[in-house]
Amino acid sequence: IAGITQAPTSQILAAGRRMTLRCTQDMRHNAMYWYRQDLGLGLRLIHYSNTAGTTGKGEVPDGYSVSRANTDDFPLTLASAVPSQTSVYFCASSQDNTGELFFGEGSRLTVL
Amino acid sequence: GQNIDQPTEMTATEGAIVQINCTYQTSGFNGLFWYQQHAGEAPTFLSYNVLDGLEEKGRFSSFLSRSKGYSYLLLKELQMKDSASYLCAVRDSNYQLIWGAGTKLIIKP
Numbered sequence: 001i002a003g004i005t006q007a008p009t010s011q012i013l014a015a016g017r018r019m020t021l022r023c024t025q026d027m028r029h030n031a032m033y034w035y036r037q038d039l040g041l042g043l044r045l046i047h048y049s050n051t052a053g054t055t056g057k058g059e060v061p062d063g064y065s066v067s068r069a070n071t072d073d074f075p076l077t078l079a080s081a082v083p084s085q086t087s088v089y090f091c092a093s094s095q096d097n098t099g100e101l102f103f104g105e106g107s108r109l110t111v112l
Numbered sequence: 113g114q115n116i117d118q119p120t121e122m123t124a125t126e127g128a129i130v131q132i133n134c135t136y137q138t139s140g141f142n143g144l145f146w147y148q149q150h151a152g153e154a155p156t157f158l159s160y161n162v163l164d165g166l167e168e169k170g171r172f173s174s175f176l177s178r179s180k181g182y183s184y185l186l187l188k189e190l191q192m193k194d195s196a197s198y199l200c201a202v203r204d205s206n207y208q209l210i211w212g213a214g215t216k217l218i219i220k221p
Contacts, residue, residue: 001161038191042211043199044156058208090154097207103154 001014003027006091006104013111021076023091031094032074033101034058034066043090048073049074050097065095081111114138116212123218124190132185132198140159140205146174146185147199149214155199158185177201187217195219 004025013019025032030051035043045058049068064077065077074093078085088108092101117135124130136144143162147155161176161183168204173186185198197214202212 040213042213043201043209044211045208048208098142098203100157100160101155101209103156105154 004091004093004102004104006089006107008107009105010108011110013078013109015111016080017081018061019078019081019109021078021089021091021109023074023076023104024104025074025091025093026071026072027093027095027102028071029093029095029102030071031097032068033094034064034074034076035090035092037090037106038087046076046089047090077107081109083111085109086111114204116200116202116210118198118212118215120213121216121218124187126190126192126221127221128190129186129188130190130217132187132200132217134183134185134212135206136181136183136200136202136210136212138202138203138204141178142203142205142207144174144176144183144203145201145209146172146183147201148196149187149199150196158198165180190219192219192221 007022033048034046044060047066049055052071088106091104094101146158150156159174166175171188176183197216200212200216201209
C-alpha cells in the first residue's frame with residue numbers, strides 16, 4: 001500500500017441500506033478526513049479526526065458516522081442510505097491539521 | 113459566512129499563460145492551498161501560501177495577498193495535460209479547510 005487506499009471504488013446501493021466506506025493510510029499521518037464532492041460544489045467536510053481515538057463533525061455530518069480506532073484506518077458509515085447521499089467520497093490525510101492533504105482515489109456511491 | 117470564490121470555467125490555448133483567481137472571506141487565515149484535479153481522479157497538491165507574495169514552482173506560480181483576501185494561480189507554457197479543475201482552499205482560524213467549487217480549465221490546441 002502506498003498512500004491512501006479507499007474501498008470500494010464504486011457502489012450502487014438501495015435506499016435504507018447500511019454502507020461502510022473504508023479508508024486506510026500507510027503514511028502514519030495523524031489527521032484524517034472524509035469529504036464529499038458534488039457537481040458545482042466545493043469539497044465538503046463530513047467528519048475528521050485529528051488523531052487516533054478522536055473524531056469531530058464537519059460541515060455535513062448528518063447521516064454519517066466515523067471511528068478512528070487506530071492511526072491507519074478511518075471508516076465512514078452510512079447507517080441508512082438516502083438518495084441525497086449519492087456523491088463521490090474522498091478520504092484524505094495530513095501529517096497534522098496544518099499541512100497539505102493527501103487524497104485517496106475516491107469512492108463513487110449511488111443510492112437508488 | 114465563509115466563502116471562496118473562483119471562476120467556474122476558463123479556456124486557454126496550448127503554450128499560453130493563464131491566471132486563475134481566488135478570493136476568500138474566512139474566519140481567520142492559516143494558509144491557502146491550490147490543488148489540481150483531473151476528471152475522475154483525486155485532487156493533488158500544487159502549492160501553499162501563508163505569507164504575501166509569489167511562490168514559484170516550475171511552470172506553476174501562486175500569489176497571495178492577505179490584506180485583499182486574494183490569490184491567483186499562474187500556469188505558464190500550457191500543455192494539454194493541464195486541462196483539469198483547480199481548487200482553491202483556505203485554512204481558517206480553526207484550521208479547517210474551506211474549499212472553493214473549483215475552476216475547470218480547458219486547454220485548446
